[in-house]
Amino acid sequence: MHGRLKVKTSEEQLRSKLIEKEAKVRLFGEIRNKIIDARKNNESSIEILNLMTECLLKAPEWNLFWNYRREILINLNFDNDLMNKDLSLTERCLRENPKAYAVWHHRSWILLNIDNPNWNNELELCNKALKLDERNFHCWDHRRFVVENGKIPHEKEFEYTEKQILDNISNYSSWHYRSSFLLNKSTTLNLENELDLINNAVFTDPLDQSPWFYLRWLMVYNRKKAFIRELYVNKLLREIVLIVSETVSSKFMDGVNIIIKTIDSISGEEFVYSNGGEGGIREGDKCNMIWKPVLSSDTSSVWLFSLEDIDLEKKLSITVTCESDPDFKWQCELDSKNQESLIRVDTDINRILCESVSEEMPLEVLNDELKIVKDLYEMEPNNKWVILTIISILRIIKPLESCDEISEKFEILKKIDPMRQQFYSEAWSRFRIECELISLYKNHKRAVVLADKNLTAISHLDWMTLMTDINFSRNQLNSIPEQFKYLVCVSKLDLSCNEIKSLKNLKPMKSLQHLNVQNNCIVNYEDLEPVFHCVNLISLNIKGNLVSQLPNLTELIAEHPSSKLHLKSISIIYDKNV
Numbered sequence: 001m002h003g004r005l006k007v008k009t010s011e012e013q014l015r016s017k018l019i020e021k022e023a024k025v026r027l028f029g030e031i032r033n034k035i036i037d038a039r040k041n042n043e044s045s046i047e048i049l050n051l052m053t054e055c056l057l058k059a060p061e062w063n064l065f066w067n068y069r070r071e072i073l074i075n076l077n078f079d080n081d082l083m084n085k086d087l088s089l090t091e092r093c094l095r096e097n098p099k100a101y102a103v104w105h106h107r108s109w110i111l112l113n114i115d116n117p118n119w120n121n122e123l124e125l126c127n128k129a130l131k132l133d134e135r136n137f138h139c140w141d142h143r144r145f146v147v148e149n150g151k152i153p154h155e156k157e158f159e160y161t162e163k164q165i166l167d168n169i170s171n172y173s174s175w176h177y178r179s180s181f182l183l184n185k186s187t188t189l190n191l192e193n194e195l196d197l198i199n200n201a202v203f204t205d206p207l208d209q210s211p212w213f214y215l216r217w218l219m220v221y222n223r224k225k226a227f228i229r230e231l232y233v234n235k236l237l238r239e240i241v242l243i244v245s246e247t248v249s250s251k252f253m254d255g256v257n258i259i260i261k262t263i264d265s266i267s268g269e270e271f272v273y274s275n276g277g278e279g280g281i282r283e284g285d286k287c288n289m290i291w292k293p294v295l296s297s298d299t300s301s302v303w304l305f306s307l308e309d310i311d312l313e314k315k316l317s318i319t320v321t322c323e324s325d326p327d328f329k330w331q332c333e334l335d336s337k338n339q340e341s342l343i344r345v346d347t348d349i350n351r352i353l354c355e356s357v358s359e360e361m362p363l364e365v366l367n368d369e370l371k372i373v374k375d376l377y378e379m380e381p382n383n384k385w386v387i388l389t390i391i392s393i394l395r396i397i398k399p400l401e402s403c404d405e406i407s408e409k410f411e412i413l414k415k416i417d418p419m420r421q422q423f424y425s426e427a428w429s430r431f432r433i434e435c436e437l438i439s440l441y442k443n444h445k446r447a448v449v450l451a452d453k454n455l456t457a458i459s460h461l462d463w464m465t466l467m468t469d470i471n472f473s474r475n476q477l478n479s480i481p482e483q484f485k486y487l488v489c490v491s492k493l494d495l496s497c498n499e500i501k502s503l504k505n506l507k508p509m510k511s512l513q514h515l516n517v518q519n520n521c522i523v524n525y526e527d528l529e530p531v532f533h534c535v536n537l538i539s540l541n542i543k544g545n546l547v548s549q550l551p552n553l554t555e556l557i558a559e560h561p562s563s564k565l566h567l568k569s570i571s572i573i574y575d576k577n578v
Contacts, residue, residue: 044075060093063102083114119150134171154186169201172210212385223358231343235312240305249299253291255323263315294485301462302486349441353434356392382416429455461486480505502527519544532562541573548574
């Protein structure tokens with residue numbers, strides 16, 4: 001190899017090396033046993049430290065010995081000379097194995113307990129280690145520890161990351177480390193400088209994924225945290241529906257306070273219900289005053305507040321505040337004649353819908369970046385990172401006008417990156433749904449028509465919570481996700497001509513009246529049964545599903561417990577007369 005002839009080793013030489021190796025193993029075992037016995041006897045001496053030094057230089061990852069060393073050093077009152085010797089020992093061990101967890105941990109412990117640690121020297125050690133291996137995440141973690149405890153200026157470290165990136169644009173660890181200073185706001189973002197750094201990198205090596213990942217992160221940087229997006233009150237549903245911009249837990253909702261005031265139009269008598277909060281009156285024995293998630297887990301984007309125990313014949317005044325946003329306060333009023341009320345955040349829906357770009361990213365910056373990336377596309381027409389970036393920016397600046405161009409780009413991605421065809425199909429589905437929602441919200445419509453769009457997955461169902469008529473027919477859907485439970489207002493749902501196998505997640509949809517699942521792949525009654533828990537269901541089309549050919553289907557439906565609860569009979573269409 002490398003122009004050198006391999007010298008054959010004689011049997012005698014092999015035997016000699018084997019004997020030498022066995023002798024070393026025996027000696028190591030004897031020393032190890034002495035150390036273990038000493039620990040059992042609670043010995044704390046320099047002699048034991050020296051024995052461990054001999055072992056650790058040969059096997060630096062032995063965590064047991066490092067633990068014992070710390071015990072001895074504590075018993076010897078953190079002797080400064082011994083602590084300094086351990087610093088030297090860890091440095092020697094790191095030369096042997098620069099990725100040994102136990103060594104880095106012991107070194108950190110020494111630095112926290114030694115007198116006057118030299119943090120600048122420690123930073124220089126990190127520099128040397130990262131020159132040998134720039135992706136040594138043990139060293140990067142240690143560097144963070146040094147910067148935090150040594151009070152190293154973050155601006156200095158930010159400059160260090162740029163130097164590392166300019167030396168090697170593939171240094172993903174430096175890009176990631178750089179983002180941490182922007183994320184914790186310890187360094188002020190200069191967007192122009194960051195984009196210049198990225199653009200220089202991607203034009204240097206367009207195939208290197210490190211700067212592209214950093215660009216994707218930068219585009220979502222400063223994206224708003226969870227906020228209340230819509231508040232809907234419906235007397236017929238007897239519920240208040242609250243929609244949050246992202247999935248949140250009950251901990252977030254515990255900070256969403258609601259005060260409901262009922263006012264008698266004749267006597268003027270008022271009664272106040274509250275789930276807590278300043279000035280609230282608890283009426284827990286009269287009203288179930290908690291927010292409940294629509295999904296079965298403790299997290300959801302859509303939450304319901306029951307009005308079952310409140311007199312809805314009276315005038316309602318509802319106030320909602322949020323502890324995570326002191327400035328947030330929504331109020332709505334419904335008199336006895338009004339059945340519903342809606343409050344929606346006043347913002348560009350597209351900036352919230354598209355999760356790949358922050359609402360704070362200026363449009364002029366996005367337009368400039370699009371021009372630069374398109375120039376690169378002319379040189380690199382089959383580069384998936386370039387194409388994905390073009391798609392991300394177009395989805396924000398002009399989604400409806402760019403539909404054909406984005407479709408073309410997704411088709412190119414499927415050809416040049418066939419291993420991820422499903423991912424690109426679902427991303428395309430997501431974009432088509434976003435376009436439909438943008439149009440619906442602008443025109444204040446409550447009917448979603450996404451038929452025959454080649455959709456392979458359904459996303460943004462929280463944006464369809466208040467829709468009453470939804471059509472997903474003639475697509476390529478093979479399942480109904482749990483997020484379908486977000487559709488609390490839908491009365492007409494068309495899922496015909498797909499590949500759906502189960503209706504499990506349609507249970508229960510209180511508002512659903514008309515359901516069409518014709519020409520799907522429902523085979524078993526158990527996969528059809530959940531829909532009969534929809535108490536207001538009037539019509540059901542299951543024609544073209546194998547389940548409709550079950551000989552006892554009529555009896556199974558008639559004997560279903562929910563059938564007796566329906567106030568109206570259900571009209572069922574399938575392949576034979578009921």
